[in-house]
Amino acid sequence: MRLPRLLRRAPLVLVVAAAILAGPSVTATARFDEQGALMRPKAYREWVYVGTPLTPNELNDGEAAFPGFHNVYIDPQSFARYRQTGRFPDGTMIVREFVGISSREGPSGKGYFMGEYTGLQVKLKDAGRFSYEPGNWGYFSFGRRSPVSQTAEVRRTGECAACHLAAADEDTVFTQYYPVLRAARPEPGKRG
Amino acid sequence: MRLPRLLRRAPLVLVVAAAILAGPSVTATARFDEQGALMRPKAYREWVYVGTPLTPNELNDGEAAFPGFHNVYIDPQSFARYRQTGRFPDGTMIVREFVGISSREGPSGKGYFMGEYTGLQVKLKDAGRFSYEPGNWGYFSFGRRSPVSQTAEVRRTGECAACHLAAADEDTVFTQYYPVLRAARPEPGKRG
Numbered sequence: 001m002r003l004p005r006l007l008r009r010a011p012l013v014l015v016v017a018a019a020i021l022a023g024p025s026v027t028a029t030a031r032f033d034e035q036g037a038l039m040r041p042k043a044y045r046e047w048v049y050v051g052t053p054l055t056p057n058e059l060n061d062g063e064a065a066f067p068g069f070h071n072v073y074i075d076p077q078s079f080a081r082y083r084q085t086g087r088f089p090d091g092t093m094i095v096r097e098f099v100g101i102s103s104r105e106g107p108s109g110k111g112y113f114m115g116e117y118t119g120l121q122v123k124l125k126d127a128g129r130f131s132y133e134p135g136n137w138g139y140f141s142f143g144r145r146s147p148v149s150q151t152a153e154v155r156r157t158g159e160c161a162a163c164h165l166a167a168a169d170e171d172t173v174f175t176q177y178y179p180v181l182r183a184a185r186p187e188p189g190k191r192g
Numbered sequence: 193m194r195l196p197r198l199l200r201r202a203p204l205v206l207v208v209a210a211a212i213l214a215g216p217s218v219t220a221t222a223r224f225d226e227q228g229a230l231m232r233p234k235a236y237r238e239w240v241y242v243g244t245p246l247t248p249n250e251l252n253d254g255e256a257a258f259p260g261f262h263n264v265y266i267d268p269q270s271f272a273r274y275r276q277t278g279r280f281p282d283g284t285m286i287v288r289e290f291v292g293i294s295s296r297e298g299p300s301g302k303g304y305f306m307g308e309y310t311g312l313q314v315k316l317k318d319a320g321r322f323s324y325e326p327g328n329w330g331y332f333s334f335g336r337r338s339p340v341s342q343t344a345e346v347r348r349t350g351e352c353a354a355c356h357l358a359a360a361d362e363d364t365v366f367t368q369y370y371p372v373l374r375a376a377r378p379e380p381g382k383r384g
Contacts, residue, residue, distance in 0.1 A: 045372050046268065049241030051291075052261065055303035064301045069244065076238065099243075099371055106369065107359040109256045111247035112304075113369045167299040177298065177305045179291055180237050 029075045029093050030124050037151035038122065038140045044095045047073040051178035054112055056101060069099040069114055072178060079184070084192035086185045088171050090136070092125040098144065119144035122152070123160070123172075130154070134161055135172050221267045221285050222316050229343035230314065230332045236287045239265040243370035246304055248293060261291040261306055264370060271376070276384040278377045280363050282328070284317040290336065311336040314344070315352070315364075322346070326353055327364050 031039045050072050055064040074082070078092035102115025120142040124130075130138040139160035140152035164172035175181045186192070223231045242264050247256040266274070270284035294307025312334040316322075322330040331352035332344035356364035367373045378384070 045375075046240055046271075048238055049263070049265075051306045052244045052263070053298060053300060053303065053305050054246060055298075055301035059302040064303070066300050070300070071241070071244070073241075079238075102369070106245060106247075107355045107366075108245060108258050108262070109247035110251040111245065111256070113245050114243045114371050117371060117375070163299045174299075177294070179306050179309060183237075183309070 029077070030091065030126065033151055035151075037153050038124065038138075040120070040142050040148065040150050040152070041075075041093060041095060041122065044073050044075075044093075044097075047075050047095065048079040048180065049073050050094075050180040053174075053177050056112065066098065068101050068118060069112070071097045071099060073097070074181070082181065083184045084186065086188070086191045088125055088173065090125055090127050094123045094173065096121045096123075117146045117148075119146070120148040133157060134165055137161065137164075137172055221269070222283065222318065225343055227343075229345050230316065230330075232312070232334055232340065232342050232344070233267075233285060233287065233314065236265050236267075236285075236289075239267050239287065240271040240372065241265050242286075242372040245366075245369050248304065258290065260293050260310060261304070263289045263291060265289070266373070274373065275376045276378065278380070278383045280317055280365065282317055282319050286315045286365065288313045288315075309338045309340075311338070312340040325349060326357055329353065329356075329364055 029041060031041075033039055052072065053070045054068070055066055055070075057064050057067045060067075073095045075091075075093045078089055081087075081089040082092075097117060098119035098121075100115040100118050101112050103113040104110060106113050122140045122142070123137050124140070125135065125137050127136040130136045139155040141155065142148035142150075142152045161172060164174070168174045169176040170181075173181070175185075221233060223233075225231055244264065245262045246260070247258055247262075249256050249259045252259075265287040267283075267285045270281055273279075273281040274284075289309060290311035290313075292307040292310050293304050295305040296302060298305050314332045314334070315329050316332070317327065317329050319328040322328045331347040333347065334340040334342075334344045353364060356366070360366045361368040362373075365373070367377075
């Protein structure tokens, strides 16, 4: 008896289904071009949002170091691992997207309301590429404007890490300002 | 010849794989209990984040209507439809999670930094349940504290909708403050 073509391919279908269920590998999100520059991650606005610090220019002598809202995301695979282990696995990408202030009053009251995108930065934990960096994190800026660049070179050692090392709560990540991460991490005794 | 059991199940495997690829149905996210109360959605912090209005108490005579940060999310299935059509499909759930202000100064400057969760509200577009409401949106509050309630009754007509009808840009949704939605929606000529 000759098996129908589809049935003969069932093992392949199973492998594909298993791959879909398992999700992409942790390191699949970071891609580099032939010159070694990080390519702008795609679809990061569908990653897991973790929090938004806000530093308006008018509260910083007219010129904040990072004006406006900073929306911060983590790739979903690393978020899942963080939730199990309380640690950021190799391959973790954290995106910081800048958004301007469009209005200081809305229907819900006086305050700050988001306007247009104004820039994008990424930090990537990669022990192979950044073995010389604290926590193996490399820092990248895709620009402080819109549209942002398609690629970014790694910033020099210490340029970004200095503030993170000095003030961030966990592995150079400012989890003290990211309620989603604080709520997700396991108790120390329950870490996988 | 007797087919191996796995091969005989190949059509089922295909159906499962197709269902995984297609994602859950749009209306799968909203669940009601036997008394007709909306059950608190799970995993909404992994939905698509759309923006964060901020209305601090000190800018609102000491008592904002909705103090602090308001993190807003949309369920991913409805986000995918919105990106294709520029409209919120039936079944859309929009979550607004409240976060307190923990600090007014951080390493990136003076401003506002997120603290602890302080409440949760949901609006659900459901033509079957809320045919009498503008845009068929029902509004729910799971509380203005932490932890929030597990279920919520629909709010009375007009209690929440009045402000949304008066001031929101799109189908009673404040897309003018949600850069992710503004960037995702298709041009009018390219809507599916």
